[in-house]
Amino acid sequence: MASRIGTHFSVTIFGQSHSAGIGCVVEGIPAGKRIDLDELQAFLARRAPSGMPWSTSRKESDVPEFLGGLVDGVTCGAPLAAVIRNADARSSDYEALRRTPRPGHADYVAEVKFGGAQDVAGGGHFSGRLTAPLCIAGGIAKQLLAEQGVFVGAHLARAACVADAAWPLQGIGPEDVSAPGRKPFPVIDDACGAAMQDAIAAARAQGDSVGGVVECAAVGLPVGIGEPLFDGLENAVARAVFGIPAVKGVEFGRGFAAADMHGSQHNDPYRMDAGAPAFESNNAGGILGGISTGEPLIVRAAFKPTSSIFIEQHSVDLKDGRDVDLALEGRHDPCVAVRAVPVVEAACAVAVYDLMLEARLDR
Ligand SMILES: Cc1cc2nc3c(=O)[nH]c(=O)nc-3n(C[C@H](O)[C@H](O)[C@H](O)COP(=O)(O)O)c2cc1C
Numbered sequence: 001m002a003s004r005i006g007t008h009f010s011v012t013i014f015g016q017s018h019s020a021g022i023g024c025v026v027e028g029i030p031a032g033k034r035i036d037l038d039e040l041q042a043f044l045a046r047r048a049p050s051g052m053p054w055s056t057s058r059k060e061s062d063v064p065e066f067l068g069g070l071v072d073g074v075t076c077g078a079p080l081a082a083v084i085r086n087a088d089a090r091s092s093d094y095e096a097l098r099r100t101p102r103p104g105h106a107d108y109v110a111e112v113k114f115g116g117a118q119d120v121a122g123g124g125h126f127s128g129r130l131t132a133p134l135c136i137a138g139g140i141a142k143q144l145l146a147e148q149g150v151f152v153g154a155h156l157a158r159a160a161c162v163a164d165a166a167w168p169l170q171g172i173g174p175e176d177v178s179a180p181g182r183k184p185f186p187v188i189d190d191a192c193g194a195a196m197q198d199a200i201a202a203a204r205a206q207g208d209s210v211g212g213v214v215e216c217a218a219v220g221l222p223v224g225i226g227e228p229l230f231d232g233l234e235n236a237v238a239r240a241v242f243g244i245p246a247v248k249g250v251e252f253g254r255g256f257a258a259a260d261m262h263g264s265q266h267n268d269p270y271r272m273d274a275g276a277p278a279f280e281s282n283n284a285g286g287i288l289g290g291i292s293t294g295e296p297l298i299v300r301a302a303f304k305p306t307s308s309i310f311i312e313q314h315s316v317d318l319k320d321g322r323d324v325d326l327a328l329e330g331r332h333d334p335c336v337a338v339r340a341v342p343v344v345e346a347a348c349a350v351a352v353y354d355l356m357l358e359a360r361l362d363r
């Protein structure tokens, strides 16, 4: 198993939810870049378990220790290594799950694939906790992109069937994409956010969970990032976003809705604007032929409802080979998508910065 992504800016993630620590190794960061560690910590705090009603009650401060790659906050050209010590693991919640896999989690496939050697506790290496080191790498990529005038931000577009206000596909800027992330509940419209919180709380009160959609935008991209066919911007971003546990769908621009449109509606026509070609719309979500158009990159990720719920479910006893009913105990997010908002930003930033380095457009 190798949990690695990226070519020019590559990220390797290690650790398990209940191991001594989790972390990342980031290779390819140009030397001499000052990383704002306070800003990075604030970014990690957006993802960390918070004690809020939409979060797991596990308590983790998620403060990274940098073991290499930084000298006085400036990248030195060596690979960057960071570790977060796990502080609040409660492994007894997981003892029974080796025999009785949770429906919807990775327990069963991990048992078959790794023959019982996998770390079951806390979901092991499959856990959403591994998105903390992804946010270290992604938070750094976001800062390096901002230096190039590219800003990545996201909001919770949907949770428990309640929709947030939508971003227009065109005409959004750095302030629009950054604003939701400054709020404790990352939406555009706080009234929609309050309705989402009520619906999440209602599901939680019944021991159940709900799904959601995170919408992410990268604004300020130059024209020309990405390649056709297999090395396109869509390919790279989708690969990174699908690496986030619980993501079941990824779409760009109009996405699946494009299938119900006419060409006359979906095409983004051109007009000259101050002497340069400009798009009249951005149904493409900032990508044509795998290559950035210069319009906002818009990507949406669908998150399934958290699999660990507190309603009794059918499972099996793998040792005795009999049917059992599983009643779970433990601490779980009732809606994964809320804390995943910065994670989608991180995944998007890692993929985009990798392609920026490839295109040498950051030099
Ligand atoms: C930020 C975040 C938090 C998560 N929290 C939980 C959780 O508390 N309980 C749970 O069962 N799954 C949680 N998940 C999802 C599981 O990790 C995921 O469903 C599981 O590893 C199986 O992977 P898959 O859903 O991609 O197939 C979380 C995911 C993310 C991204």
Ligand SMILES: C=C(O[C@@H]1CC(C(=O)O)=C[C@@H](OP(=O)(O)O)[C@H]1O)C(=O)O
Residues within 6 Å of the ligand: 017, 048, 049, 056, 057, 058, 060, 089, 090, 093, 122, 123, 126, 127, 128, 129, 130, 132, 245, 330, 331, 332, 333
């Ligand atoms: C700890 C985090 O989330 C965890 C993600 C997770 C899962 O199965 O994905 C299951 C829970 O783990 P535990 O049972 O150890 O509390 C969550 O708390 C985190 O995101 O930092």
